[in-house]
Amino acid sequence: MERTSLNKPNHPPAGVLGIGLEAFLPPGAYAPEPRRARISLPVDRSRVAVNDAAQAGALANMFDSLRHRQDWTGPWYKRGITALKYVARSLCLAAQHERFLALIAADPVMRAYRRRDPRLLERHMHRYVNAHWHRRDRLTYLQQHYRFAKAHLPAGLYELVYATGHASLGSVTAKDGSLLTLCLRPPIYKGCEGELCLQLCDANEEPLYSIVFTVADEQPALMIGCLQGPSGENARDVVRELTRNLHGMRPKQLMLSLVYTFAQQYGIQRLVAISNDAHPLRRSGRPLFSDYDAFWEEQRGERIGGGWYALPGSLTHKSEAEVPSNHRAAFRRREALRREAEGLLADALAQPLPAFRKTDQEASRIAFPVYGRL
Numbered sequence: 614m615e616r617t618s619l620n621k622p623n624h625p626p627a628g629v630l631g632i633g634l635e636a637f638l639p640p641g642a643y644a645p646e647p648r649r650a651r652i653s654l655p656v657d658r659s660r661v662a663v664n665d666a667a668q669a670g671a672l673a674n675m676f677d678s679l680r681h682r683q684d685w686t687g688p689w690y691k692r693g694i695t696a697l698k699y700v701a702r703s704l705c706l707a708a709q710h711e712r713f714l715a716l717i718a719a720d721p722v723m724r725a726y727r728r729r730d731p732r733l734l735e736r737h738m739h740r741y742v743n744a745h746w747h748r749r750d751r752l753t754y755l756q757q758h759y760r761f762a763k764a765h766l767p768a769g770l771y772e773l774v775y776a777t778g779h780a781s782l783g784s785v786t787a788k789d790g791s792l793l794t795l796c797l798r799p800p801i802y803k804g805c806e807g808e809l810c811l812q813l814c815d816a817n818e819e820p821l822y823s824i825v826f827t828v829a830d831e832q833p834a835l836m837i838g839c840l841q842g843p844s845g846e847n848a849r850d851v852v853r854e855l856t857r858n859l860h861g862m863r864p865k866q867l868m869l870s871l872v873y874t875f876a877q878q879y880g881i882q883r884l885v886a887i888s889n890d891a892h893p894l895r896r897s898g899r900p901l902f903s904d905y906d907a908f909w910e911e912q913r914g915e916r917i918g919g920g921w922y923a924l925p926g927s928l929t930h931k932s933e934a935e936v937p938s939n940h941r942a943a944f945r946r947r948e949a950l951r952r953e954a955e956g957l958l959a960d961a962l963a964q965p966l967p968a969f970r971k972t973d974q975e976a977s978r979i980a981f982p983v984y985g986r987l
Contacts, residue, residue: 674714675703684732684803702738702748709752713737716756720763725776732803740893741805742827742838745920754829754836758808761830765879770961774809775799781818783957785950787858792816795871795957800825805893806838811871811958813864821855824868828881835876836921837886838893840865840903860947867951869912873928874955878962884924891920 679699685692703710714734717723727733737751746754762771773780774797782795794814800807807825814820825839842864843851855864876884889895889906906922913929914922936944 670715670718671711674711674718675700677718678703678714678734681728682731684730699735699738702735706737706749706752709749709756713752713756716759722763722772722776723759726778726799729778730799730802736805739805742807742836742893743887743920744891744893744895754827755808757830758827761828762809764830767962770797773797779818780961782961784816785953785957787950788860788946789858791858793821793858794818795954796820797961806887807836811868811875813868821851822864822868824865824872826872826875828879832883833879833881834883834885835872835881837872837884837924839887840868840905840908842903860943860950862947862951865908867954870928870951871955871958874958875962877927878959882926884926885917885921886914886924888916888920888922 679696682692682696685695687695717727717734737748737755741751742754743750762775766774770780778799780797782797784792784794787793792815794816796812796814796818798810798812800810804810804825807827809827810823810825812820812824813822821843823839823841824837825841826835826837828835842848852864856862859867872884876882886909887905888909889904892905906916909922909924912924914924917923930948931944933941933944
């Protein structure tokens, strides 16, 4: 017996129950033909292809971020748990995290930096810069800093700092004839206080003093997250000797002057510094040896909420006339050393393109938040 098919050309397609739509219409009524799928234009097909490629790229970047994670330590099951936590936290900010991974994947310098410090990929998932920040704030400022660094740091300096991990800016001669070297480095391994570290080192480039900061580029601001001297039993003796070699200038005062030089080089008029209670290590149980609040207040900083101190737009330095005559020779040597150190940093940052140049009126409209957003 010959088998027939309901889907022959002279038969309409069967309905859900094997009955055509015409069975439910009154006599003489017309059942329109089913609407055919629109044939996609080349533009539509290319858009779909781009979206598919973007999704494939996002997945590739995500899988790549799971590789070479030497920062995940312990037995295999602990590393597996850490990896699952990373994936879960990534999904909480999926689109923003994908953009950050894409930023890293597109830049050979950032790829080299990521291999050297894979914690970069999840810095925003842990305590970071300001304890009051939400993870979205942390990732926003992390992206902004590297967008600024790539766009404004000289290419050679950018590569030395983040791909190589060290840039020597030059040396000044201390009172005893020894050399003191300025260095720019990325944050320490698993660092949480900022993304650019400026250090005063000895002749062997061993750090003596460090100041760590992050640059926000949308509302230009420089955020200081750490100002740290030597540690250990003889830390006070080291600071005392270093102060003497700086002709009586406190090392942390020199470091703050250098940060102001950095900000002025790029026209950044707003500087903020972390307070004691908002420091990311304050609640980790690890001791902090510096009283940040006291030092920022000494520099005429004003507490503005959200864990920040707003620092003045410029530092004030004494004039020679304000110094007693018997101390003026030391004052001149101290000022000459400070200006020489600032010159080394300015020369390293020199570039033809101006950065954030805002008028005073525009700068006055930049408001700092009470709860962490800049």
